[in-house]
Amino acid sequence: MALSVARIAHWGAATRRVIGAFNGRSNLSVYELAKAKVEKPHARTRPLPKASGNVEFSAWRLAHAVKKADCLRWPASPIVWAGAVGFLLENGHLFDWNASEWRLNPGMAEFYADFSGTAVAGRIAQGMALLFLEDKGYAYVGRFEIEWKQRAATQNRQWPANKEKAPDFIAENGSREWVLAESKGGFSSPGKQPAIKTALKDGLGQLDGWDKYISPQPIKSFAIGTFLRETGDTSDETSLIAFVDPEPEASENPVEFPPDAVRRANYASWLSLMGLEDAADRLRASGGEAQRYEFAVLTLGRHRYAVNIASVAPRAQDLSGREFWRDLRHWPFDPFVWSEGGIDIELVGLDLNVLQTLGLVINSPREADLTALEPTERRDAPADLDGGTFYGSVFSDGSLLGELRLRRPGRPFPDFEWIEVEL
Numbered sequence: 001m002a003l004s005v006a007r008i009a010h011w012g013a014a015t016r017r018v019i020g021a022f023n024g025r026s027n028l029s030v031y032e033l034a035k036a037k038v039e040k041p042h043a044r045t046r047p048l049p050k051a052s053g054n055v056e057f058s059a060w061r062l063a064h065a066v067k068k069a070d071c072l073r074w075p076a077s078p079i080v081w082a083g084a085v086g087f088l089l090e091n092g093h094l095f096d097w098n099a100s101e102w103r104l105n106p107g108m109a110e111f112y113a114d115f116s117g118t119a120v121a122g123r124i125a126q127g128m129a130l131l132f133l134e135d136k137g138y139a140y141v142g143r144f145e146i147e148w149k150q151r152a153a154t155q156n157r158q159w160p161a162n163k164e165k166a167p168d169f170i171a172e173n174g175s176r177e178w179v180l181a182e183s184k185g186g187f188s189s190p191g192k193q194p195a196i197k198t199a200l201k202d203g204l205g206q207l208d209g210w211d212k213y214i215s216p217q218p219i220k221s222f223a224i225g226t227f228l229r230e231t232g233d234t235s236d237e238t239s240l241i242a243f244v245d246p247e248p249e250a251s252e253n254p255v256e257f258p259p260d261a262v263r264r265a266n267y268a269s270w271l272s273l274m275g276l277e278d279a280a281d282r283l284r285a286s287g288g289e290a291q292r293y294e295f296a297v298l299t300l301g302r303h304r305y306a307v308n309i310a311s312v313a314p315r316a317q318d319l320s321g322r323e324f325w326r327d328l329r330h331w332p333f334d335p336f337v338w339s340e341g342g343i344d345i346e347l348v349g350l351d352l353n354v355l356q357t358l359g360l361v362i363n364s365p366r367e368a369d370l371t372a373l374e375p376t377e378r379r380d381a382p383a384d385l386d387g388g389t390f391y392g393s394v395f396s397d398g399s400l401l402g403e404l405r406l407r408r409p410g411r412p413f414p415d416f417e418w419i420e421v422e423l
Helices: 005-021 035-039 059-073 084-091 114-135 144-154 196-207 261-273 277-284 322-329 352-363
Strands: 025-032 053-058 140-143 169-172 178-188 220-229 240-244 292-300 303-313 343-351 383-385 388-394 399-406 417-422
Touching (some): 053 114, 114 169, 140 144, 169 261, 178 196, 261 343, 292 388, 343 352
Antiparallel strands (some): 292 303, 292 417
16 A cells, blocks of 8 residues: 555654654753642642753753653663663654743653653653752662662561652752752643642652651752643643652651662662673672673873663674674674664763772772762763764763764774783
């Protein structure tokens, strides 16, 4: 059956949107709301106050944040292995990266069925919450419920009788200050107002009182909501992030956390995403017999990153080790012959100095911890390298996610340096 011109045009437009997502950049305005107004019945939060700032991000940085939230929630699950490229391909149709602020494409607010739509919106909201926290200096993030239960079990402590749910995240900044955070969010249909007050009130309910059950005590908590509108929605209210940050309560028989607990949770989850689940377990457990791992090294500016190769397009076999890349460089034909559009190498990794510090902590758990680490500079702009360009994101915790695009026929593949690290 012949394809209609309209259908071909529709597919072409959809493909252009997906491809455009890879180079997208946007921002969301941030609004701080008063806790008293959010919690008081019948109190009005609209019109919203003047924006207190904005969060700027690329599509790669968003994908990085969503994947980080995923691996905090589902450690050791295959669901987290699909990297940034998978996220952008799956969701490229959702977002309009050409609007003045981040928007959904027309019709996307109700594109999914109720359950899957809520799940997608929640996943995006968790990623935006991590970007919000990182902009405020909180580079290190753990899943609060997982971390609290782990410590409570060893201290013979029970789940508080008055608590049904716990916050999403516990986060730490470079000054070793902790905060709790709960993420909310949703997609708004044209002509409708998102229930910002209700969402943030629910978030405050999940945060309420938890700060007093943990030591060291968090300095504050954040209920963070991300609400996205479609392009063409004529509402005066734009897509936005809204938050409330209540002060902590007096401590009450808290569960004791090690000083580097949040950083261990942060890096253990990222090691899982890198496919190093055994090393992640050793970091979580503060010890174990280390193994030697081999990594390719990618240099971006002043920093070197130990990376694992998650995928190569077009697909190749045995791509994770030194032998594949050594043999590929000695093939008797131009590898671009079988890929006229070039080759994309998806990478997931860590700053080499951070990875080596993790190795020291795993090998000498009684003599080393992670509190000496400092947040580093972020990066989400393309970087030209010999033979290609790196597109991706580096967070201030040193984690890297992105792809190396090779577009120069006749040039050799990257001559990766290789390094071994005990983890």
